Amino acid sequence: MPERGHGGAGTPFILTILGSVLLLSTLFLAWYSTSLSGASYYNGETFFPTTTLLMGSQEGKIYADPAPFADVSLPHVGTLYLVVALLVVIGGSLGILAGYFIKKGASDARRRLVSTLLLLTVIIALLGPLLLVVEQPAAICSDSHPGSSTPLAGPPTNDTGGMSIPCSWDIVTPRVGGSGYGFDSGITPGPQSSFFGTDNVSGQHHTWGPAMGWYLALASSAILGGGAVTFYRSRAGRPEGTAGGASSKKYSTGNRS
Numbered sequence: 001m002p003e004r005g006h007g008g009a010g011t012p013f014i015l016t017i018l019g020s021v022l023l024l025s026t027l028f029l030a031w032y033s034t035s036l037s038g039a040s041y042y043n044g045e046t047f048f049p050t051t052t053l054l055m056g057s058q059e060g061k062i063y064a065d066p067a068p069f070a071d072v073s074l075p076h077v078g079t080l081y082l083v084v085a086l087l088v089v090i091g092g093s094l095g096i097l098a099g100y101f102i103k104k105g106a107s108d109a110r111r112r113l114v115s116t117l118l119l120l121t122v123i124i125a126l127l128g129p130l131l132l133v134v135e136q137p138a139a140i141c142s143d144s145h146p147g148s149s150t151p152l153a154g155p156p157t158n159d160t161g162g163m164s165i166p167c168s169w170d171i172v173t174p175r176v177g178g179s180g181y182g183f184d185s186g187i188t189p190g191p192q193s194s195f196f197g198t199d200n201v202s203g204q205h206h207t208w209g210p211a212m213g214w215y216l217a218l219a220s221s222a223i224l225g226g227g228a229v230t231f232y233r234s235r236a237g238r239p240e241g242t243a244g245g246a247s248s249k250k251y252s253t254g255n256r257s
Contacts, residue, residue, distance in 0.1 A: 012234060013102045015227030016118065020095030023125050023220040027088055029213030031081070031132065034191050036171050036184050037205050043173050043184050046211065047077065049085035054172055054181075065174050072172040072181055076139040084128040088217070091124035095224055102231065118228040125221035129214050133195045141167035141192040144185070167192040169208075 027049050035044035035056075043056035052072055054065045069078025098117035101110050144167065169190035170183045188206070189199050196209030 009102045009105070009231075009234065012227050012231035013099050015223055015230060016095055016099040016102060016121075019125070019220045019223035019227060020092045020099065020121070022216055022223065023088055023095065024092035026213040026217045026220070027085060029216060030211040031084070031213035031217075032136070032191075032209070033211045034169070034171060034208035035206070038203055043171050045072075045171050047081060049081050049088065049213070052172070054174055056173060058173065063174055067172070067181075073170070074140075074143045074172075076142045077136065080132070080135055080139045084131060087124050087128040087131070091121050091128070094124065095121040099227075114231065115228075118224070118231060122221055122224050122228055125217065125224055129210075129217045129221075132210075132214065137167075137192050137194060140169060144168045144170055144192065 030046045030048055030053070032047040033044060035042065037043070041057055043058075044054070046053040046055065052067050052069055052074065054063065054067060054072070056063060069075065069081065094117050098114050098121060101114045101117070104110065166187060168185060168187045169192045170185040173182045173184060186201075186206075188201050189197060190206060191208040194208075197207075199206045
């Protein structure tokens with residue numbers, strides 16, 4: 001049986017490609033930020049999928065320094081964001097591949113392939129943002145306690161006694177006029193205890209939470225989900241011979257005496 005043409009594939013194709021491109025664009029955007037500010041200073045740290053950005057002001061000087069996760073004592077967080085970056089690349093690539101097959105037309109075999117690709121794309125696109133919500137607080141806590149282990153969605157434990165370690169947070173700052181880094185740190189609520197929030201202690205305002213890349217990844221997964229739904233409901237997602245497809249023929253046998 002010949003392949004169906006491209007009719008009905010326009011909206012699924014557009015949504016799938018748009019969602020995939022937006023998802024891949026988050027590789028270049030900040031996914032998370034935390035900051036600590038007072039009357040005369042500001043220190044902030046932003047997480048990208050492959051690096052950190054230290055921003056703020058010290059001694060009247062404004063700084064914006066990129067740094068690898070390992071260089072600012074965030075190995076667990078760096079590993080977590082590497083996984084997120086891989087999920088983004090895989091999800092975006094699968095989405096573009098699905099869009100390509102949608103554009104080519106929908107034979108029976110191709111419809112099944114596109115359906116599988118779309119389902120995988122939506123799931124993988126959602127995994128990145130959700131993984132950070134679940135695992136990032138524990139990863140930040142572990143990085144403030146070198147040598148500790150990080151269970152999924154839980155605080156680190158002491159390697160010898162198995163007891164939970166009190167979590168703390170650090171905001172890394174470059175040393176003005178010198179080499180290396182300094183740390184603004186504390187044991188008050190922060191990114192080690194929740195994925196987003198605010199806190200005010202002794203005139204210091206501490207904020208932490210997701211940034212544009214995280215929100216855009218969620219939005220792209222919603223767009224990809226819309227592409228999947230419209231594909232299933234369109235002519236491109238229906239088997240031959242069903243309603244809206246090839247019409248069935250009726251044959252008359254005439255009157256029998």
